[in-house]
Amino acid sequence: MSNNKTTNRIIPWESLPDEILTNIFVFLPIKSIIICTSVSKAWKSLIKSPTFISTHLHHSLDKNQNLLFIGPCSENQKEFCALHNEDDAYFTQHARFDFPYNRKYSVVGTCHGLLLLSDVGNNSFCLWNPCVGKLLKLPSPNFTDATHGRLHASNGFGFDPKTKDYKVIRVVTLLESLALEKTRTQVEIYTLSTGQWRMLRTDLAPICGVYWTDPQIFINGALHWVAFRVCDNNLHNFVLVFDLGDEVFHEILLPEFPRLMYDSVSVYRNSIALFEKDNGFLHIWAMKEYGVVSSWTKVLSLPSSSQRFFGSRDDIPRALGFRRNGEVILKVDGGRLISLDLETREIKDLRIIGCKKTIVDYYVESLVLLDKAANSEDTY
Numbered sequence: 001m002s003n004n005k006t007t008n009r010i011i012p013w014e015s016l017p018d019e020i021l022t023n024i025f026v027f028l029p030i031k032s033i034i035i036c037t038s039v040s041k042a043w044k045s046l047i048k049s050p051t052f053i054s055t056h057l058h059h060s061l062d063k064n065q066n067l068l069f070i071g072p073c074s075e076n077q078k079e080f081c082a083l084h085n086e087d088d089a090y091f092t093q094h095a096r097f098d099f100p101y102n103r104k105y106s107v108v109g110t111c112h113g114l115l116l117l118s119d120v121g122n123n124s125f126c127l128w129n130p131c132v133g134k135l136l137k138l139p140s141p142n143f144t145d146a147t148h149g150r151l152h153a154s155n156g157f158g159f160d161p162k163t164k165d166y167k168v169i170r171v172v173t174l175l176e177s178l179a180l181e182k183t184r185t186q187v188e189i190y191t192l193s194t195g196q197w198r199m200l201r202t203d204l205a206p207i208c209g210v211y212w213t214d215p216q217i218f219i220n221g222a223l224h225w226v227a228f229r230v231c232d233n234n235l236h237n238f239v240l241v242f243d244l245g246d247e248v249f250h251e252i253l254l255p256e257f258p259r260l261m262y263d264s265v266s267v268y269r270n271s272i273a274l275f276e277k278d279n280g281f282l283h284i285w286a287m288k289e290y291g292v293v294s295s296w297t298k299v300l301s302l303p304s305s306s307q308r309f310f311g312s313r314d315d316i317p318r319a320l321g322f323r324r325n326g327e328v329i330l331k332v333d334g335g336r337l338i339s340l341d342l343e344t345r346e347i348k349d350l351r352i353i354g355c356k357k358t359i360v361d362y363y364v365e366s367l368v369l370l371d372k373a374a375n376s377e378d379t380y
Contacts, residue, residue, distance in 0.1 A: 018046055025052070026059040030131045030365055053367045054164075057112055060364050066324055069110050069363035072099045074335065074353045081107070081115075081130060082352070083363055086324055091339075091350055097130035106357040109157040111218055113366030116157035116168060121145060125155075125168060127192070127369060134369040141197050142188050143172045150175040154210035154225055158218035162245035166192040166368075169223055169242055171210050182207060189247070206249045210240060215359050217267050220290060221245055224252075224265050224272060239265060239272070255285055255296040266321045267362065273299075275319040282316045284328060284342075299342050300328070321360030329360050 025033055025047060033056075037044040046052055071081030079099040085092050099105075101117065105126065108116040117126040123145065125138040143151060156169040168190040174183075184207050187200035208229045217224045227240035239252040254274065263276045271290040276283040282302040289295040302317065317330040320337070327339045329350070337352040 021046060022052060022055060026056050030367065033367065034132060034370075047367070048371045050371060053370060057364070057366045057368065060113075060366055065364070067094055067363040067365070068323060069115075069361045070320075070329075070337070070352060070354070070358065071097075071107060072355045072358060074355050079355060083365075084350075091348070095131070100126075100128060100135055107359050108155045109216055109218055109359070110361045110363055111158050111166065112368055113364055114157075114166065114368055116155070118155055122153040122155060122170075125190075127166075127168075129366065129369040131365050132367055132370045134372060136369055136372055138168065138190055139195070139197065141170055141190070142199065143170065143174075143186055148172075148174055152210070154216065156216040156218065156223035156225065156242065158221075158223055158244050160191075160244040161221050163191075163193075167244050169244075171206075171225070171240075171242075173209055185210070200247065204248060206240060208238075208240060211264070215264065217265050217272065217361075219267050219270070219272065226263050226265055226274075227251075237263070239274075252287075252291065253293045255293075255298075264319075266319070268322050269324070269326065273322065277316055280316065282319060284319060300340075320354070320358060324362070331358065 021043070025036065028036070033047060037047050066086040067083045068086050069081065069083055072079040073082055080096055081099055082096045083094040085094045101119075105117040105119050105124075108118045108125075110116075113129055113131055115128045115130070117128055118124070121144075123141065125141070127136045127138065128134070141153075143153065145151060152173045152175065154171045156171075158167060158169075159165070160167055170188045170190075172186040172188070174186065184202060184205045187205045188197050189200060190197045206227070208227045210225045210227045221244055223242045223244065225240045227238055229236050229238070237254055239254065241250050241252055242248075243250070252272075263274055266273045266275065268286050271287045273287065274285040274296075276285065280303060282300070283298060284300040285296050286299045287293075287296050317332045317338075320329045320331055322328050323339060326343075327341050327348075330338050330340055331354045332338055335353045335355065335358075337350045337354050337358075339348040339350055340346070
């Protein structure tokens with residue numbers, strides 16, 4: 001007589017197919033995924049593979065976890081970066097990371113969980129993924145003060161959707177031979193896949209200057225800077241756009257300003273916005289439809305008399321960027337950050353102290369750089 005009793009069979013974790021393991025791992029917190037790389041060589045190989053890193057990134061993007069990056073911030077004379085949960089009414093801190101280089105470096109921009117850091121002279125760069133504790137030092141660019149004398153470099157960082165690669169862009173103005181009406185900038189491109197810098201063809205570079213002190217923004221597959229051109233002894237400002245896929249420049253015209261003192265661009269929902277300081281006012285313009293010049297709309301004007309409103313001694317609050325709900329984040333007296341609703345004018349004290357070069361940007365947690373071992377170091 002045969003025995004029909006069934007026996008329970010335990011399947012070892014390491015015997016599970018990669019497809020099942022992938023479906024499990026992508027739902028884990030990143031620190032748990034990092035711990036899983038120590039369980040076995042097979043798990044480590046799977047998690048550090050470009051395929052899994054890409055799958056995890058797409059899962060994070062689809063999850064729509066609304067995190068906002070703010071950094072560097074200051075506390076007890078120490079600089080750090082923080083992620084904040086925008087879905088939380090209290091804007092709670094999701095994660096906090098010590099700034100790796102303190103005041104030597106500043107944040108140029110963020111993309112897919114990576115931060116591009118630049119030193120004070122814009123000659124040395126690092127890519128940093130604080131979530132996985134990886135810091136990758138980039139090779140020296142072609143144009144530095146040591147190689148070409150005095151120069152201004154405006155940097156940008158983003159993702160090329162065509163090649164699925166990350167790129168760092170430098171728009172360099174050589175000051176020794178500067179002639180704003182006819183001199184083309186020098187443009188060099190670093191790609192993460194090759195680990196090298198290369199020059200953009202000279203005739204593709206724009207004839208203009210870029211305000212190198214302001215942060216760039218990456219949206220819709222392109223980098224954006226505020227730039228200027230001299231024509232007939234007059235200064236004309238515009239938004240310089242570099243498409244990372246086609247590697248071509250184009251321009252977005254600005255609304256007509258009576259007098260332009262200072263400006264920078266910011267991501268505004270799925271479009272861009274402009275911050276303008278003029279005669280004691282902070283003006284905020286939003287391009288309601290991306291690329292359509294006629295859709296520029298002034299959404300806020302703050303006079304110097306608003307100092308009492310913010311409890312600030314500063315001349316004018318500094319605009320840092322927008323939250324996904326459309327509120328603008330301002331830095332007021334002493335570096336204090338507040339969130340201002342453009343419609344109701346309601347103010348929220350975020351209880352965060354910003355630094356001189358604090359930036360605000362949307363953020364997604366990722367494993368990008370986890371597979372990069374060479375020339376990197378752990379920052380945990």
